[in-house]
Amino acid sequence: MKNCPSCGHERSQTETRCPVCGAFYPTLAELLAEEEAYELAHSWRGRWQKIWGATDKKQAVSAVIKQFWADLSLQGKFSLLVIFVFVFALIVTVL
Numbered sequence: 468m469k470n471c472p473s474c475g476h477e478r479s480q481t482e483t484r485c486p487v488c489g490a491f492y493p494t495l496a497e498l499l500a501e502e503e504a505y506e507l508a509h510s511w512r513g514r515w516q517k518i519w520g521a522t523d524k525k526q527a528v529s530a531v532i533k534q535f536w537a538d539l540s541l542q543g544k545f546s547l548l549v550i551f552v553f554v555f556a557l558i559v560t561v562l
């Protein structure tokens with residue numbers, strides 16, 4: 468991170484605190500933990516763990532699907548829709 472996360476002031480490698488706004492810079496360990504948490508929340512392994520560990524599995528699955536849909540870009544949603552339509556058309560023509 469090259470800038471202060473709170474005010475955007477350019478930070479120097481030796482400072483642990485922003486001289487402008489006084490905010491503490493996140494340490495490498497904090498950044499890694501943050502990244503790991505993000506990775507866990509946005510990977511299939513993390514999602515599976517969340518479902519597996521939940522007592523209410525049905526609610527956990529719907530929460531994961533909702534988050535997956537929210538993470539998906541418009542292009543991603545569109546291509547998913549195209550795949551569904553294609554598969555549906557394939558099934559209809561075979562039947």
Ligand SMILES: [Zn+2]
Nearest residue numbers: 471474485488
């Ligand atoms: Zn600052």
